[in-house]
Amino acid sequence: MNDLLFKIEDFGPIHKLNMNLSKINVIAGINGSGKSTASKILYSFLISISPEGINFYNDNLTDYYRNIRSHLWRFDENKQYSELQDILRKTFDKIEIDDEESSKSIFKKLLEVNSEEIKSENFENLIKSSEKYFELKKSPAKRRSEIFKQMISLEFEDNTSFRNYHSKLNLSTNDNSLDFSVNFPFEESSITFHKEKFSINDVFYIETPYIFDLENKRAVGLKKYNTNQNWLYHQKSLLNRLYSTIDHQEFDAMQTKLLSPGEHMELIDKMIDGGFDINKISKQITYKTSDGEYLIRNTASGIKTIGILKTLLNSKIDTNSFLILDEPEVHLHPEWQLEIAKIIVLLARDKKIHFYINSHSPQFIEAIEVFSEYYGIADETNFYLSTLDENVNKYVFNNVERQEISTIYKNLGNPYNILNEFRGKNLSKHM
Template identity: 30%
Template sequence: MKLIIENIGMIRQAEIDLYSLCVIAGENDNGKSTIGKIIFCILKAVNRYKEDLRESKDYWINEKLNEIYFFLRTNLKIKNSSVTERMMLLRSHSFSEQISSEQWPVFDELINELIHTAELNTEQKEHVIQLHNKIKELVAQPENQRKAIENAFNKIFASEFDSSLLLQGASKGYIQLLDNNITLIHLEIDQHNGVTLLSEIEPIELKDATFIDSALVLNYHDVLIRSQTLLDIDKRRLGNLGMAYTTLHTKDLFDKLRNPILPNSLFDIDKTELLSKLHNIVNGEIAYDKNVRDFVFRRNQEDISIKNTASGIKVFGLLQILIANDFISKNSMLVFDEPENHLHPKWQLKLAEFLVSLAKNGIYILLSSHSPYMIEALKRYGDQAGLAKKSRFFLAENRCIKNEDRLGEIFQVLAEPFEVFRKMDAEVLRGE
């Protein structure tokens, strides 16, 4: 697959082929993280728009149904057992569960019975009939797939980028995902960060993405468990008002660390071998302990508070939990933003070797890095694993990324500090 973006986030122009192992290097403020966030958002939006479509329609059906209930409860004069029974049935279902359009025929009949058995005046009866007809229209309304997809992208991008999706100063932006010159997605972003779909949506092989930008997410259980994203507001959970906000990728990662998913045939990587490798690296494992409602590091049958463990252990612990919970699988992508942070060079090499083993198992790896140790290790281990033709090293500069392997230039950029040291040494020698 190929990703093309223009005037998005921190990037003016980027075109990259998504290989099994993709590495993006470059100085800060050149858009390295933007690529991973865009792919993360695309996969989230494409895989949730059908859910949004159904939720939106069912929500308004339920709202109108509840409106009928409140109106009848206020205006009913007759209180015989038949009417009372029907009112209780209407209340018990409309307030205990979301009524779907498939369930509507039962309530259609129930409302008809209430209209005809309850003593309502002409004006009251007409109001209930109008509400009833509105629900019928909602039930019969064809699903607008294109609009649902645009809504999904708007909500996902807003939850991840807030109001900063479009490059500052640009009037329009574009995001395009292709596979062998077939357009899978083509989006236009306007000045108000609104998303317009410019093509039909084609199926995408990748089913999910996980974005990691800090292992310290493990330290903030008490905060993140009460946090929400802008998606939660759209779900109209009034009880969440006043709660802390976080980015979508942070909340997504936190939820995946706490909750394993049900077994699925897609998850067919050899978890045992991978988990064994991670256990050997840190001589233990990180897990979520439901009893203490927090993450712990287990070593030699002893639980240690996650807050008292080294940041390097947390990096490998994140991978342990994600693999154990079946969120790192074939046809998924792991996006790692500067994973070398807090890692000793020796462990950078171990992490690079492990990420290569994931790529070899069919997991797509997209990584940004400043570390020459990490980048060279990924190159060497990748070549040893037979991934030379499935790896690509990109350079982000001047807020652009060209679709070229630029490993040599990356090392030149990363070597610039050493050139400064060389000049300093030369000055010292001249002074002597």
């Protein structure tokens, strides 16, 4: 994968962001400085140009047809079902059609064979929305723009505020194999995308080990109309992949060695000697080792964090995949922070997986700095710091050169300064 150029202007708390994304990208900053906002925008871009984005689009298209079928059967009880079923069969067959005129003729026929009662406002809107999806299918660029628009709305809970934004977003490459620009409000967007020159496989956004607290996959549908506001799309997508991998894999393979050999795999196996399984009776995810089986809610958060990564690796994440990690150090013991940093560096080096990592831990960031140099990918590791621009009261993301990385440690080290101040006060009490 070519290095990506990622830009944001005036979106939410972010004033300016200009990043050259290489194999490992560490974004430092205090809470509320726009790190997660940038992550969600990047995730939306990447999903839009990935196979999952196309699957998401096709799922929505299929949902439209199911709704059409529901409306037809609801309003046309007196019609001959054989005629309706024949039309619906042809409709489903056309999901992958490339002939625009044939696609439109289906919708015309759907309207012609049904009574005036069908032509209610809701049904007409459904047909129009479906036609829009067919139009998008004929234009890959427009389709990807629509996917991005929907991803943004699914990733940000308060997306009504976007109407007031005057933002510019861009994801591109130096060789012009990708140039994806979006302006807010959603009045303008453009995309140049050559999939034969630029490709991306899996995209995952991991922010919490408590993703397993929702233990029933059926409660998290991935459809865009899902009304569960507590779960964002990237959470649902991750949970779906984890369940799918755990459900279709023999536990013995997870209990011993990971499916892909390598130094990073050996490190993970040393940290946790088991893996996730689905209990055949309760259908709940459990953590299973050679010593026994434990409910996932009773498993340490650090084990969950490493276990999620282990499961994804066993799902055969490969070259040209992208992992977005939001503060992975939060639920890890300090020693495990060093180990996970080492694993990330080895995965970037050996499997060519790209990482975008938000962090406010000086120790974790320093571990990435040290290990990336030791394992020979210092030139492919970038550091950024989000700082407040007091003139606009928004945050600017600046590149931090390796020789100036102490700037990050000073920025994040203020709590230590506060503690040292109180240490001094404690000493003065005893003098």
